Every structure is written in structure tokens, then in C-alpha cells.
Amino acid sequence: MPPVAIEDAALTRLLSRARVLVVDDEAGMRNFLMKTLAPFCQAVEVAGTTAEADAQLDRGNFDIVILDNIMPGLKGLDWLAEQRRRGGFAETIMITAYADLETAIEALRAGASDFVLKPFRSNQLLNAVRRALQMAQLRRENLLLRHELASGDTGPGRRNRLIGSSASIAAVRDMLARVAGVSTPLLITGASGTGKEVAARHLHGVSDRADRPFVPINCAAIPPDRIEAELFGHVAGALPGIAEGREGFLPSAQGGTVFLDEVAELGPAAQSALLRVVEDGRMRPIGAVRDLALDLRFVLASSRPLEPEVAAGRFRQDLFFRINVLQIDMPPLRQRETDVIDLAELFLTEIAQRQSLAPLQMDSTTRAALLRHDWPGNIRELRNFIERALIFGRFPLETLAPAQRQADGIEPLDAVERRLILRALDLTGGNRSEAARRLGISRKTIDRKCAGWGL
Numbered sequence: 056m057p058p059v060a061i062e063d064a065a066l067t068r069l070l071s072r073a074r075v076l077v078v079d080d081e082a083g084m085r086n087f088l089m090k091t092l093a094p095f096c097q098a099v100e101v102a103g104t105t106a107e108a109d110a111q112l113d114r115g116n117f118d119i120v121i122l123d124n125i126m127p128g129l130k131g132l133d134w135l136a137e138q139r140r141r142g143g144f145a146e147t148i149m150i151t152a153y154a155d156l157e158t159a160i161e162a163l164r165a166g167a168s169d170f171v172l173k174p175f176r177s178n179q180l181l182n183a184v185r186r187a188l189q190m191a192q193l194r195r196e197n198l199l200l201r202h203e204l205a206s207g208d209t210g211p212g213r214r215n216r217l218i219g220s221s222a223s224i225a226a227v228r229d230m231l232a233r234v235a236g237v238s239t240p241l242l243i244t245g246a247s248g249t250g251k252e253v254a255a256r257h258l259h260g261v262s263d264r265a266d267r268p269f270v271p272i273n274c275a276a277i278p279p280d281r282i283e284a285e286l287f288g289h290v291a292g293a294l295p296g297i298a299e300g301r302e303g304f305l306p307s308a309q310g311g312t313v314f315l316d317e318v319a320e321l322g323p324a325a326q327s328a329l330l331r332v333v334e335d336g337r338m339r340p341i342g343a344v345r346d347l348a349l350d351l352r353f354v355l356a357s358s359r360p361l362e363p364e365v366a367a368g369r370f371r372q373d374l375f376f377r378i379n380v381l382q383i384d385m386p387p388l389r390q391r392e393t394d395v396i397d398l399a400e401l402f403l404t405e406i407a408q409r410q411s412l413a414p415l416q417m418d419s420t421t422r423a424a425l426l427r428h429d430w431p432g433n434i435r436e437l438r439n440f441i442e443r444a445l446i447f448g449r450f451p452l453e454t455l456a457p458a459q460r461q462a463d464g465i466e467p468l469d470a471v472e473r474r475l476i477l478r479a480l481d482l483t484g485g486n487r488s489e490a491a492r493r494l495g496i497s498r499k500t501i502d503r504k505c506a507g508w509g510l
């Protein structure tokens with residue numbers, strides 16, 4: 056069966072990243088498989104007995120196990136069934152000289168992905184390995200896509216690049232570019248709707264993990280008693296009422312970036328398991344007796360500051376120290392100079408196109424109102440505002456609440472200046488000369504400032 060869903064180059068790349076374990080009692084067969092696979096795969100190891108294979112699986116993980124069925128001692132099939140219970144999620148290809156229907160059915164039941172009859176040519180085996188890798192990849196993609204659909208994360212709001220020309224967003228983009236090359240965890244703080252997830256996607260996109268999965272998980276949206284099973288997965292029979300084992304989101308993201316949003320919501324058990332995987336890159340599915348080694352970049356976010364959670368004993372201090380090595384604070388929208396206008400223009404075009412709504416132009420009153428508003432819900436609030444405007448065919452400026460800025464302490468000087476000038480313009484009915492006089496600045500200064508804000 057030729058592979059259809061993934062093109063050749065991608066298949067070759069999949070194969071070149073694969074770690075394969077060959078379990079066969081015949082030295083000749085082990086050599087042949089090693090010679091066949093080694094030029095194409097990242098690593099190939101061999102085991103002459105199931106006991107040796109056990110030890111190798113305890114030391115590291117493999118993507119593919121090629122297993123001879125008839126060996127002295129434990130039959131390959133029985134060993135495979137045992138591995139499924141112990142927590143081996145590797146794809147397994149059985150090779151055997153005797154094929155009968157019963158063995159084939161047994162192999163499938165035990166969890167084998169494929170069945171290759173001896174004698175076989177090297178190409179036959181390579182194809183079976185490619186197919187098994189492709190199936191595993193499709194299964195993971197399916198799991199992650201279903202997760203995205205269930206979390207409503209496929210909507211029009213999803214964005215992979217941080218947009219904005221303000222100095223504060225340019226600084227965030229610079230910082231993301233600087234930390235893109237390392238795998239150190241990154242903590243992103245900032246109020247809701249400031250684009251923490253967009254920043255995480257941006258980081259993933261500019262890192263060398265860009266062609267691997269990006270997996271966003273909102274810890275607040277998963278019931279506490281399910282979070283560990285969702286993140287780490289479980290072996291067959293480990294959870295009451297669930298017969299099948301399931302790979303967790305973390306192993307499914309192998310090689311990629313995991314974005315854990317609202318990390319302060321994790322309970323104590325999930326926090327300790329997370330500490331282990333962030334620190335050592337190792338985790339254990341529920342009910343498994345062996346660890347999995349993972350290569351993941353963790354980006355963590357919290358809209359609540361974590362220090363008070365640590366002080367109150369609700370968040371592990373060691374985990375906090377481990378994830379707080381690199382930190383980015385997303386600035387609120389009101390501190391992003393005229394980004395609010397650029398983003399509003401972008402959303403106007405995007406949403407009108409996507410929803411087939413009549414376009415709307417912003418006049419200078421609207422621009423001034425957008426610049427003056429506080430945007431407590433940040434970019435999410437702006438997006439919703441623009442969507443409402445397009446639906447109603449006018450900007451509902453009266454719904455923008457008056458500014459209440461004093462609450463969060465220090466404000467950047469240019470934001471204060473903009474607010475005062477816009478307020479003066481408001482109070483003088485847009486009369487720039489009068490506003491300038493009362494502010495004690497020149498009319499030219501007001502004109503220059505307004506032009507800079509796109510008014």
C-alpha cells in the first residue's frame with residue numbers, strides 16, 4: 056500500500072528521526088535488519104532476547120520495535136502484550152516465518168501495527184516501518200486535532216505571529232527570537248487576552264521545532280481528576296472503566312512545544328509530575344512501570360501572578376524556580392501605543408472577509424475612542440468590539456466604558472500624554488487650538504501627536 060497522506064520528503068524525515076529496536080534471536084537476521092535500517096534511521100539497536108529488549112526499553116524509548124514471534128523462552132506475542140501493560144507505546148512490527156490467521160489476529164489483539172512474513176526483502180521491511188511511523192503520526196495528529204476542536208481553538212482568532220509595531224511588542228518579539236534556540240522553559244505572564252498564547256505560537260514558529268507539534272493545553276479547562284491522564288496518558292486497564300491505553304498530550308507533542316496555560320490551576324500531583332518532566336525530560340504514563348524520555352519545550356502561562364500562589368503553599372516553589380528562568384510579561388493593549396489602531400484595521404478586514412460582512416471604515420472619532428479606551432479585556436475585547444461593529448454596521452462607541460487607569464499604578468509616560476490630549480480634545484469638542492491652549496502646548500504639537508496616532 057503506497058503512503059498517501061504524507062509526501063515522500065516528510066516520510067523520509069519521519070524515518071530519519073526514528074529510533075528502532077530489533078528483537079530477534081537469530082544473529083543473521085539482526086545483522087540484516089541493522090544494515091537495512093541504519094542508513095535511514097536515527098538509531099537502530101538490537102536485542103537477542105526479550106530480557107535484553109526489556110532492559111533496552113527501560114533505558115530509552117523507541118518509535119518502532121521489530122519483533123520476531125518465535126524465540127526461545129517467551130513468545131514475541133506474549134512479550135508484546137506484556138509491554139502494552141507495562142507502558143510501551145512503540146509501534147511494533149512482527150516478523151515471522153509461520154503465518155496463520157490465528158497468529159495474525161493474536162498479533163493485532165496484542166497491539167502489533169503490522170505483520171511481515173519471512174523471507175522478506177529489505178524494501179518490504181522499510182515500507183512496513185514507514186507505514187507504521189506514518190500511522191503513529193496520523194494517530195497523534197488526530198488526537199491533537201480533536202483536542203483543538205474540543206477546546207474551540209480552531210477559530211478565526213488563532214494567530215501564529217505577534218502583530219504590533221509598538222516598542223513594547225517589538226521588545227517581546229526580540230526576546231522571543233533570542234530564546235528561540237534554547238529549550239529552557241519560558242514563563243509568559245500578563246492579563247487575559249494580551250496574547251500569551253499568540254506569543255507561545257510565535258516562539259514555536261521561529262524555533263527549530265516549528266515543523267513539530269505545538270500543543271496548547273488550558274489547565275483550567277480540564278477537570279483536576281483528569282489532568283494527569285490527559286497530559287501523561289495511561290496504560291490499558293490503569294483507569295477504572297477504560298480498557299484501552301492512551302498516549303497523553305505530552306508524548307504526542309514529542310519534539311515540539313507544549314503551551315500550558317493557567318498553570319497555577321494544576322493540583323499537587325500534576326505539579327510534581329510536571330516538575331519531573333520539565334527538569335529531567337522524563338515522565339511516566341499512569342499505570343506504567345517505565346519512564347518515557349521526552350524532548351519538549353515548555354512554555355507556561357498564568358494570568359494570576361505565581362509568587363502569591365507559592366507564598367500561600369498552593370504552587371510548588373521548586374517548580375516555580377524551574378519555570379521562572381526566562382520570563383516575558385505581555386504588556387496590556389493600552390500600553391502598546393497605536394497598535395490598537397493597526398489591530399482594529401486588521402480585524403476589520405479579516406472578520407468582514409471571513410463572515411462576508413460589509414466593510415467599515417474608521418473615522419477619526421472612532422480612532423480617538425479606541426486610543427482612549429482602557430481595553431481591560433485587551434486584544435480579545437478589541438476583536439469582539441470590531442466583530443460587533445461589523446455586524447451592526449457601525450462602531451458602538453457608547454459601549455466603551457470610561458477609562459479607569461489609576462488602578463494599576465505606574466503607566467508609561469507616552470500613554471499618559473496620549474490620554475490627557477485625547478481627553479482635552481473630547482472636552483473641547485475636537486477643537487485642537489482650544490485643547491492646545493488649555494494644555495499649555497502648541498497647536499503644532501497636538502497636530503504632530505495626532506498624526507502619529509493616525510488621527
Ligand SMILES: Nc1ncnc2c1ncn2[C@@H]1O[C@H](COP(=O)(O)OP(=O)(O)OP(=O)(O)O)[C@@H](O)[C@H]1O
Pocket residue numbers: 211212213214216217218219245246247248249250251252253254316358398434435438
Ligand atoms: N499581537 C497580536 N496580534 C493579533 N492578534 C492577537 C495578538 N495578540 C492576541 N491576539 C488575539 O487576541 C486573542 C487573545 O489572545 P490569546 O488567547 O493569545 O491571549 P491570552 O493572553 O493567552 O489569553 P488568556 O489568558 O485569556 O488565555 C486571540 O484571538 C488572539 O488571536
